Amino acid sequence: MAMTLEEAEALDARDPLRDFATEFDLPEGVIYLDGNSLGPPPRRALVKIHRCVDDEWREGLIRSWNDAGWIDLPQRAGAKIARLIGAAPDEVLVCDSVSVNLFKLAAALLKRRKGQSLAVEADEFPTDQHVAEGLTRLIDAPLLRLAAGERPPTGVGVLIKSHVHYKTAEIVDMDAEEEAARASGVDIIWDLSHSAGLVGVDVGKARARFAVGCGYKFLNGGPGAPAFVYVARAEADALLQPLSGWMGHAAPFAFRGDYEPAAGVLRFASGTPPILSMTALDAALDLFDGVDIRLVEKKARALGSLFLRQTESLGLLPLASPARRGGHVCLKSDNGYAVMQALIARGVIGDFRAPNLMRFGFSPLYLSYADVWRAAAILSDILFTDEWKKPVYERRGKVT
Ligand SMILES: Cc1ncc(COP(=O)(O)O)c(C=O)c1O
Numbered sequence: 001m002a003m004t005l006e007e008a009e010a011l012d013a014r015d016p017l018r019d020f021a022t023e024f025d026l027p028e029g030v031i032y033l034d035g036n037s038l039g040p041p042p043r044r045a046l047v048k049i050h051r052c053v054d055d056e057w058r059e060g061l062i063r064s065w066n067d068a069g070w071i072d073l074p075q076r077a078g079a080k081i082a083r084l085i086g087a088a089p090d091e092v093l094v095c096d097s098v099s100v101n102l103f104k105l106a107a108a109l110l111k112r113r114k115g116q117s118l119a120v121e122a123d124e125f126p127t128d129q130h131v132a133e134g135l136t137r138l139i140d141a142p143l144l145r146l147a148a149g150e151r152p153p154t155g156v157g158v159l160i161k162s163h164v165h166y167k168t169a170e171i172v173d174m175d176a177e178e179e180a181a182r183a184s185g186v187d188i189i190w191d192l193s194h195s196a197g198l199v200g201v202d203v204g205k206a207r208a209r210f211a212v213g214c215g216y217k218f219l220n221g222g223p224g225a226p227a228f229v230y231v232a233r234a235e236a237d238a239l240l241q242p243l244s245g246w247m248g249h250a251a252p253f254a255f256r257g258d259y260e261p262a263a264g265v266l267r268f269a270s271g272t273p274p275i276l277s278m279t280a281l282d283a284a285l286d287l288f289d290g291v292d293i294r295l296v297e298k299k300a301r302a303l304g305s306l307f308l309r310q311t312e313s314l315g316l317l318p319l320a321s322p323a324r325r326g327g328h329v330c331l332k333s334d335n336g337y338a339v340m341q342a343l344i345a346r347g348v349i350g351d352f353r354a355p356n357l358m359r360f361g362f363s364p365l366y367l368s369y370a371d372v373w374r375a376a377a378i379l380s381d382i383l384f385t386d387e388w389k390k391p392v393y394e395r396r397g398k399v400t
Contacts, residue, residue, distance in 0.1 A: 081285065164194035192214075
């Protein structure tokens with residue numbers, strides 16, 4: 001049965017995370033259900049970027065590599081992410097994009113697995129599949145596409161796998177997958193893009209050794225924020241990644257021609273870090289100081305459940321109903337693109353995933369139960385009044 005607005009507001013009054021909303025700079029009148037794609041700006045990140053530009057870049061100039069500590073920013077930000085995924089502070093590095101980090105990590109792992117396959121699920125996020133395809137083509141290694149949830153057969157050396165699926169939002173049991181992988185000698189590279197900052201991840205407890213993830217979704221690092229790479233300490237020094245640039249060298253400022261990898265995960269660095277965007281991410285990460293991620297995960301699920309409950313009677317089928325759901329839900333509709341455009345015009349911002357999915361993300365640090373209630377009411381109104389049928393909502397931009 002649907003909830004009343006008063007009931008939703010009562011949930012807000014009891015919400016231990018309710019005060020975090022003031023940390024974000026969201027436009028008036030917008031209910032933002034796309035933090036699973038691009039997180040909104042935390043106020044502290046906006047302040048820090050300006051300071052970085054004005055004081056560190058304009059005044060400090062090149063001195064800021066030392067004076068403002070730019071040179072160690074990839075590790076400092078990495079240590080903040082490590083806390084969120086159960087890694088040790090020196091096991092995570094912020095660098096490059098998820099795609100590039102997948103490439104480096106999968107290449108380093110396949111190198112010690114001569115003749116074995118790289119496996120990826122056929123409904124995995126496209127870039128994970130594309131990188132796997134490009135890498136195996138380059139090094140002439142076999143590529144295996146698995147069905148959703150299928151365990152890798154004999155002969156697979158490395159598996160790329162999302163922890164939270166980008167469409168179904170299903171949370172995979174990392175402990176169980178790692179145990180099975182250990183038994184069959186497979187290295188799993190976890191894609192934590194939809195997990196970091198939203199669901200409880202404990203790579204240490206699961207004995208997971210390799211992961212990558214995104215900085216611009218639930219970590220709110222800004223558009224195109226750099227990604228992260230996690231490599232367990234016991235593994236890092238045995239791995240050689242192919243984009244062996246000077247920032248991953250043991251002594252970059254010795255300017256030697258021969259490559260000597262830095263110790264630990266730092267060897268996964270390649271070129272000069274993008275300081276402005278990394279600064280935004282680094283400041284955004286401070287928001288998570290002292291936050292209990294289990295509360296965040298619980299609220300994300302509760303917000304998603306409320307949305308499903310409020311929209312149940314609208315005839316839009318949820319894509320899936322996983323037992324453990326991450327931060328978004330997808331509703332199927334053949335008119336999904338136009339309906340989403342109509343929603344956006346009314347200030348409810350979600351996204352559309354071809355061919356027929358409307359995706360709504362529930363980022364718990366700035367969304368209230370009342371927001372979700374209102375978003376569902378607006379969706380219902382758009383469907384009942386046929387507002388979505390206006391031709392203007394059929395027009396497609398490059399990004400959906
Ligand atoms: C699961 C997953 N992996 C990777 C990416 C994107 O990776 P990149 O940072 O290379 O753009 C996304 C983007 O939405 C994603 O959802």
